[in-house]
Amino acid sequence: xxxxxxxxDHGSGGLASQQxxxxxxxxxxTSPLLASLEDSAVFTVSGNCLAMSTDSYVVxxxxxxxxxxxxxxxxxxxNDLAMRGARPLYLSLAFILEEGLAINDLERVLQxxxxxxxxxxxxxxxxxxxxxxxxxADKIFINTSGIGLVPDERSISVSQxxxxxxxxxxxxxxxxxxxxxxRRAGLSLEGELRSDTMALHGLVDHLCxxxxxxxxxxxxxxxxxxxxxxxxxxxxxxAAITLDEESLPISASVRAGCEILGLDPLYLANEGKMxxxxxxxxxxxxxxxxxxxxxxxxxxxxxxxxxxxAGRVTLHTGLGGERLVTPLHxxxxxxxx
Amino acid sequence: xxxxxxxxDHGSGGLASQQxxxxxxxxxxTSPLLASLEDSAVFTVSGNCLAMSTDSYVVxxxxxxxxxxxxxxxxxxxNDLAMRGARPLYLSLAFILEEGLAINDLERVLQxxxxxxxxxxxxxxxxxxxxxxxxxADKIFINTSGIGLVPDERSISVSQxxxxxxxxxxxxxxxxxxxxxxRRAGLSLEGELRSDTMALHGLVDHLCxxxxxxxxxxxxxxxxxxxxxxxxxxxxxxAAITLDEESLPISASVRAGCEILGLDPLYLANEGKMxxxxxxxxxxxxxxxxxxxxxxxxxxxxxxxxxxxAGRVTLHTGLGGERLVTPLHxxxxxxxx
Numbered sequence: 001x002x003x004x005x006x007x008x009d010h011g012s013g014g015l016a017s018q019q020x021x022x023x024x025x026x027x028x029x030t031s032p033l034l035a036s037l038e039d040s041a042v043f044t045v046s047g048n049c050l051a052m053s054t055d056s057y058v059v060x061x062x063x064x065x066x067x068x069x070x071x072x073x074x075x076x077x078x079n080d081l082a083m084r085g086a087r088p089l090y091l092s093l094a095f096i097l098e099e100g101l102a103i104n105d106l107e108r109v110l111q112x113x114x115x116x117x118x119x120x121x122x123x124x125x126x127x128x129x130x131x132x133x134x135x136x137a138d139k140i141f142i143n144t145s146g147i148g149l150v151p152d153e154r155s156i157s158v159s160q161x162x163x164x165x166x167x168x169x170x171x172x173x174x175x176x177x178x179x180x181x182x183r184r185a186g187l188s189l190e191g192e193l194r195s196d197t198m199a200l201h202g203l204v205d206h207l208c209x210x211x212x213x214x215x216x217x218x219x220x221x222x223x224x225x226x227x228x229x230x231x232x233x234x235x236x237x238x239a240a241i242t243l244d245e246e247s248l249p250i251s252a253s254v255r256a257g258c259e260i261l262g263l264d265p266l267y268l269a270n271e272g273k274m275x276x277x278x279x280x281x282x283x284x285x286x287x288x289x290x291x292x293x294x295x296x297x298x299x300x301x302x303x304x305x306x307x308x309x310a311g312r313v314t315l316h317t318g319l320g321g322e323r324l325v326t327p328l329h330x331x332x333x334x335x336x337x
Numbered sequence: 338x339x340x341x342x343x344x345x346d347h348g349s350g351g352l353a354s355q356q357x358x359x360x361x362x363x364x365x366x367t368s369p370l371l372a373s374l375e376d377s378a379v380f381t382v383s384g385n386c387l388a389m390s391t392d393s394y395v396v397x398x399x400x401x402x403x404x405x406x407x408x409x410x411x412x413x414x415x416n417d418l419a420m421r422g423a424r425p426l427y428l429s430l431a432f433i434l435e436e437g438l439a440i441n442d443l444e445r446v447l448q449x450x451x452x453x454x455x456x457x458x459x460x461x462x463x464x465x466x467x468x469x470x471x472x473x474a475d476k477i478f479i480n481t482s483g484i485g486l487v488p489d490e491r492s493i494s495v496s497q498x499x500x501x502x503x504x505x506x507x508x509x510x511x512x513x514x515x516x517x518x519x520r521r522a523g524l525s526l527e528g529e530l531r532s533d534t535m536a537l538h539g540l541v542d543h544l545c546x547x548x549x550x551x552x553x554x555x556x557x558x559x560x561x562x563x564x565x566x567x568x569x570x571x572x573x574x575x576a577a578i579t580l581d582e583e584s585l586p587i588s589a590s591v592r593a594g595c596e597i598l599g600l601d602p603l604y605l606a607n608e609g610k611m612x613x614x615x616x617x618x619x620x621x622x623x624x625x626x627x628x629x630x631x632x633x634x635x636x637x638x639x640x641x642x643x644x645x646x647a648g649r650v651t652l653h654t655g656l657g658g659e660r661l662v663t664p665l666h667x668x669x670x671x672x673x674x
Contacts, residue, residue, distance in 0.1 A: 095393075
């Protein structure tokens with residue numbers, strides 16, 4: 001590593017995060033399952049195909065419009081499992097608590113975790129709690145890990161993405177990121193900014209069951225946003241991606257917030273959206289099915305995988321221009337999830 | 338909860354931890370798998386019996402004689418799986434890093450994680466990294482979660498413990514706890530105090546294979562030490578426990594450290610030891626097999642499960658007296674693992 005110290009950029013989900021992982025982590029941790037850098041690892045145990053995933057949550061503030069750290073922790077790990085086509089089965093839950101935390105706050109977070117876990121049908125089956133002295137953590141950090149069962153016929157990964165495949169986004173971009181951002185800035189914007197935190201496994205299962213073999217790759221564009229996630233996909237799939245700006249779903253209030261704060265919604269985190277890469281001849285049917293599902297009613301076809309240099313992502317603007325989309329460098333906002 | 342704020346005691350592994358879990362966590366999280374409060378959850382997926390466990394590690398200092406936070410993180414979760422008789426298969430690894438952390442320190446921890454994972458034959462297959470601003474965490478926090486496969490014939494849990502069963506300890510007590518304690522106090526003691534951090538799945542597998550059906554309960558006495566862990570077992574098994582003080586294995590240097598610092602080794606954390614509750618008629622053979630295994634050469638029979646009030650643990654002292662052993666209340670030492 002050229003840098004000597006960990007910077008906030010290393011946690012951004014953008015270029016610095018990727019470098020830390022590829023130059024340091026993968027130098028020592030050599031499992032091929034890890035090296036694939038998917039949202040979860042998929043492996044076979046006694047003939048069953050299982051998925052396993054982990055995520056820590058350090059969002060600040062703990063509570064925000066549309067959700068809280070507990071909701072993110074349940075939905076985020078469920079979504080990471082679903083992004084490999086898995087049906088999530090069980091979650092673990094580990095807290096790091098700061099001494100002096102109000103037990104009422106912990107209780108609110110627990111209520112939220114219980115509600116989300118019940119609604120999703122994915123129980124918390126094992127846990128751990130550590131407490132560190134005041135000033136050695138920030139209120140509540142949560143880790144959730146999860147396991148899921150991947151139905152036999154499903155093989156969803158970035159290695160399945162092919163040239164010509166269409167790229168779909170399951171709903172509007174940037175709602176979570178801009179909600180946290182305006183909350184922290186103390187801004188009160190018109191409209192209703194709310195985090196989009198949501199479990200997507202129902203939608204994934206519906207699509208995979210209805211369109212067997214047509215869904216090639218799934219990714220949830222969390223830290224680093226749609227732009228960074230697509231750059232990663234293009235890099236890993238050794239292909240280029242073209243996006244159509246006018247088709248990108250963005251709510252009016254997110255657009256307004258981004259204009260005020262000078263942010264690009266392509267780089268804002270989402271916590272209840274997914275990118276779907278699918279067979280071009282079924283893309284219209286798939287987007288239609290998404291739009292009729294409660295977790296995807298604003299779904300849109302936003303681009304396609306094309307011939308071109310590996311990792312190149314271009315955006316065709318409304319004015320007929322073309323803009324290069326690069327991965328996030330630095331961070332518009334730390335501690336987004 | 339009667340307290341309004343989280344205290345360090347809530348993370349001690351003693352009485353306050355148990356109260357937090359039973360009065361707050363289990364009020365909202367209602368899975369029977371979680372309610373069993375075992376070291377890992379055991380469930381069946383498509384006919385296979387799997388174990389899942391999670392633990393966060395916040396030890397201070399990061400590096401100490403005999404180990405570091407990375408070793409604890411790998412061994413600890415492997416051991417939690419093994420305590421249900423599982424063969425550990427895969428681990429996840431999630432870092433929370435403090436901005437400003439020296440990358441050299443992270444690299445040392447990664448090297449250690451890789452070494453332990455390789456030696457144990459349990460690969461890291463999925464991961465996550467978050468970075469929080471300086472002062473919002475303490476250098477490195479790690480979560481590892483893991484899954485393992487429980488061989489068909491094994492059923493190891495506290496519910497299997499029976500009156501008359503013998504209680505074995507796989508080696509000397511308190512080495513990890515006193516090492517961290519003296520390190521933090523800046524004491525330099527004679528002798529060689531070292532953490533006992535070690536993966537125990539090899540020993541567990543050996544015992545379960547050699548003595549099928551004879552091993553009833555396994556627990557690793559980490560936070561809260563042998564005393565608190567046995568109090569928990571007695572409570573859950575609805576029985577009493579009697580211990581023989583003279584048979585408790587303690588090294589001379591741990592005993593010396595405890596005398597200087599005024600600590601009781603029964604309450605000190607261990608990171609490479611386990612309590613084995615087994616059929617009385619095979620206890621001698623089992624302790625003999627442990628003593629011939631590299632992970633158990635100081636094993637001893639330390640007590641037995643007897644008729645008596647649920648949760649009552651008594652220690653028969655060398656002078657012929659009897660002392661009541663209660664769970665840890667408060668904490669001799671926070672951030673021990």
